[in-house]
Amino acid sequence: MTREDGREVDQLRPVEMTKDYVKFAEGSVLIRCGDTVVLCNASVEDKVPPHVREGHGWVTAEYSMLPRANRQRSRRDIDKLKLNGRSAEIQRLIGRSLRAAVDLEALGERTVTVDCDVLQGDGGTRTASITGGFVALALACRKLLREGKVERNPIVHQVAAVSAGIIDDVPMLDLPYSEDSRAQVDLNCVMNEQGELIEIQGTGEGRSFTLSEQQELVRLCGKGIAELMEKQREMLR
Amino acid sequence: MTREDGREVDQLRPVEMTKDYVKFAEGSVLIRCGDTVVLCNASVEDKVPPHVREGHGWVTAEYSMLPRANRQRSRRDIDKLKLNGRSAEIQRLIGRSLRAAVDLEALGERTVTVDCDVLQGDGGTRTASITGGFVALALACRKLLREGKVERNPIVHQVAAVSAGIIDDVPMLDLPYSEDSRAQVDLNCVMNEQGELIEIQGTGEGRSFTLSEQQELVRLCGKGIAELMEKQREMLR
Amino acid sequence: MTREDGREVDQLRPVEMTKDYVKFAEGSVLIRCGDTVVLCNASVEDKVPPHVREGHGWVTAEYSMLPRANRQRSRRDIDKLKLNGRSAEIQRLIGRSLRAAVDLEALGERTVTVDCDVLQGDGGTRTASITGGFVALALACRKLLREGKVERNPIVHQVAAVSAGIIDDVPMLDLPYSEDSRAQVDLNCVMNEQGELIEIQGTGEGRSFTLSEQQELVRLCGKGIAELMEKQREMLR
Amino acid sequence: MTREDGREVDQLRPVEMTKDYVKFAEGSVLIRCGDTVVLCNASVEDKVPPHVREGHGWVTAEYSMLPRANRQRSRRDIDKLKLNGRSAEIQRLIGRSLRAAVDLEALGERTVTVDCDVLQGDGGTRTASITGGFVALALACRKLLREGKVERNPIVHQVAAVSAGIIDDVPMLDLPYSEDSRAQVDLNCVMNEQGELIEIQGTGEGRSFTLSEQQELVRLCGKGIAELMEKQREMLR
């Protein structure tokens, strides 16, 4: 079975990352996964939010779509005076995922904010944000190490993410919007370099799914994530 | 191995539901799961949001914690002028889960809003909201049927939810706050009456988890959900 | 003349209070006056707002209705990004009334916030909030005393409140919604244990009222408040 | 006993009104009561809010203080993104009071908004807003009548307001800020041309008050309001 764009069911869309896309950020990556384009910028500040344990750092993320990233123009959050609920959900996921990559004690009392701004959205923007955001975060941490601000690299795990879904009862990897909008089940996985799970979020859209279907989707994601991690390592070499 | 409160690892906290807690709502349930107390009220309105297909209805949810539901008083959202990010994430989950129970065409052009207000929070508030919210929703639908406003019951699936987690490497069902705050992995399942998955959300807190650990957590949730559904059916009898 | 619910014109609706309804708050009371149900939680924090005199404490209140406390569902304040004007007015009244009960110097540099959340509203929610809120406040102060945090009880007066109104030219005590909505005059009294006034707010709805009518309404309120204070004392015994 | 400014206890501050202060408003009055200065503008719009009965009109008020109306500059509401709670309370009072002057059916399906902007505040701003706002409202209604937009004058009552208070146990009329800030009791009355009450709001500040004290304060207000109404009639002659 082949797909609209001719890919195999377990094949990723073409992935491309541009390092140092923006010159001011401590870490900056423009990631393209098919037609999805996300600018991921990591910023380091020498302070932490009040809830953080003394001597530790913090990693957080913000996610937003430019108004014309999609087929229809959407109003800016500030115009509606409300952070979009979907954005709120996604940026919490990105933040948790990236924190899993970091030894917050090694980071010291500083915050890394990873801004993920979607320039063009064609499905999989949250997972692209995690995959690209990890590289931006790693670049920022490397800079801290190079400048002697941290003693050891705070990055202790590699983290990447991808989605999979079930369409016409067939599990498939890395859905673009045209597939995503008619998927029966949609599942996002965040994994580390050992292929272990950090986050998993699955949703039945129109139908429920069995534990064995869920396993098959995780397996597909595992394959995709292994390939994405290869790309990440190239960027960081 | 027994737990702080003497439960077995696969044992639910005591669950209790009070039907018609509030007299004005079309469906109203006060649910207690251990020390977690959530008031779930379903309200029916004869209009739908613009994105809904013609002739179809909509089901949505709102989630909020009273300021003193927790150990520390938290400021109200309106005082900060921002919907709490965690609330935004949770109410999207509740909304998706409850929509999976309903035939939106049978519901007709009306919206059911399920308000889940946490009076006391001790872990598992989002899953209690789904389990109690389903009953409130079902009561409201039954009222529509009784009054002849719908031709057939829009409820086509039973839906309930519970959490499980890994503590000291032991998978356990239905964590109260004291366990949740030191869990290594935290996973929420929403299932239907066939034990199939509607939503799954798992998070590694401090460590990653394997696919087989994840399966064991889903199995535990499945056991708990079967028992919760028995309680729901009692309420609706 | 008897009323819809069979009460005498000077008779209160049945009043019931549940102490320690919520386990985390320093003081917690669920008060029912007829079908009006308000959860009153008092929270103590070791800081005061900037305007407070050194060495003194502060007592403040917040008031809110759950979305489905009424016949029609109302949108949450956060959804409209505005504190309801009526809520703003009411919480200022509750705050002033409860401060009249307290020696702020004896309280020391701490703030007691009394959250009054209306679970079900059937008239008289602001006066029920004051009557129940006083008990929550007194419980919290007693806890401070028991724990040796204050040297003497900051509670120096007992405070309770009730409404009265004129319907078909007949003054009546404690109006439920069905009466309130057709009252010609509506008056709220807050009094202390000596039957003296702390707050009085009277409004002509559709007609004006004379000073002697106003006096008769205050007299009715005085009778009702004496009975409410008896209930409060039972709770605090 | 004489007062700081030499007035008798039952004597008003000098009152002065300037008609048509602003040229665009349908009714406009600048009122000065001592050093309190409020600009009251009545605007007529040919629509009503949704809650208004068909064929009827609506009267509403907005109240605000300019940032430097007081001894200290205060931040604008828009800077804090919140309508001041005190302003919310006051504008509801003004609105209710002015509606008592109007036959809303005679007004027809239009809204009169009375904006009360305090240019300088020295006590009694809410009562000055009602007294001046009534004249602005009456001017706007007269204009409607003159232009044949209404068949009969919608104004059916004259409305004015003043405050009184107890200082060092002496009841006094019309307190400026210097007296108000040390008053033991503060009471506002809104009355009609028959000396009957439309609104009464009394607050004990630091001590409670008896029913007979309250009556004496109402009596003082009644005397002041009679004089204010004389001024209003001069303006409208």
Next chain:
Amino acid sequence: MTREDGREVDQLRPVEMTKDYVKFAEGSVLIRCGDTVVLCNASVEDKVPPHVREGHGWVTAEYSMLPRANRQRSRRDIDKLKLNGRSAEIQRLIGRSLRAAVDLEALGERTVTVDCDVLQGDGGTRTASITGGFVALALACRKLLREGKVERNPIVHQVAAVSAGIIDDVPMLDLPYSEDSRAQVDLNCVMNEQGELIEIQGTGEGRSFTLSEQQELVRLCGKGIAELMEKQREMLR
């Protein structure tokens, strides 16, 4: 060629300033330019925003229109929860213009906020705000000097502003609303006592304009500003 109101093309509308209009502000001026009326109040506070250099002060401005300053009533910013874009633009212009008058080091670590509230708008409100605001600012600085809080007068330049425009291809000075609304080009100048430019903002409305037209408009403004400065000096004498 004469104009609607009989003025010559290079003639100002009648200007009138009332000093100390409000008694609490450190500097207060009510300015009338024709039918445009702006209340300008300067407030001094002993703190500066974080971006200000140590040992220096700050001057800032806020601009707002009362709801009924214009032909149509406009909703308050707080009602829409948004600072009007036009107000935001104007208050930035006023702030920059007034800072050009001040030696911020001589001012010391304090902020002067100049509130410009338009009571009635008939064209030229932003330039009237600058002209009147300068006088309020100068009065406040003089008070600081008189009280020995600053060693030398922080005012080092005189600043005033006026608009000019092109109507039916004729350049004219100081447009009221009726002219402004059909102007082809609209230009505002802020100048100092040497006739040099501090700010210039020109806009083609419906057509573009040449450099020589622009020069002619600046020349007209220069003439008007010289006259306005004479009025300012009278006020400050």
Next chain:
Amino acid sequence: MTREDGREVDQLRPVEMTKDYVKFAEGSVLIRCGDTVVLCNASVEDKVPPHVREGHGWVTAEYSMLPRANRQRSRRDIDKLKLNGRSAEIQRLIGRSLRAAVDLEALGERTVTVDCDVLQGDGGTRTASITGGFVALALACRKLLREGKVERNPIVHQVAAVSAGIIDDVPMLDLPYSEDSRAQVDLNCVMNEQGELIEIQGTGEGRSFTLSEQQELVRLCGKGIAELMEKQREMLR
């Protein structure tokens, strides 16, 4: 005299535009002026705001900086719940400038919104937004023409913009941030294809400027704009 980056005083930074950067927008251009990078997307919607004359269209703009477009990360507007005052000012300028290019009647009852999102800011972001935004707008209009939705091209003028400033008393064209931050005078020009002015905004920063200095800055801008228009025409060929 040469500059930091070796340019002549009347030389533009290298300009580069990428057409169709985003695939969904009706017109899309990524413009780079030196290190300033702005994504300009034009979106067409078949409705107009209420203030627009019947049968006419509307052109508007929104401007925003990504959080890490600058040396320091700035908080998002939505995080502060306020549209940045500087952004409000700039987007009004862009909107007015682009409307000068369009025959709104030929556009018909539709709105073109040009979103200008600054990915990297190094001075001149507002003028780059106008220059790039014009091309995006022209592409969108051309698409309307190609699809037969308009009868004639609504674009009737070519519009571009650039800044100039005075540094160490030397007028210079097109300042990057390092020059802009120490400029004595800063001036932005928007012109059409005939070299006529559409908008001019000049500001003295620390000193005033003469009319002849202003003319020299306009002359410099005129030269730069002619070159920018050549680039625009290449894009649109």
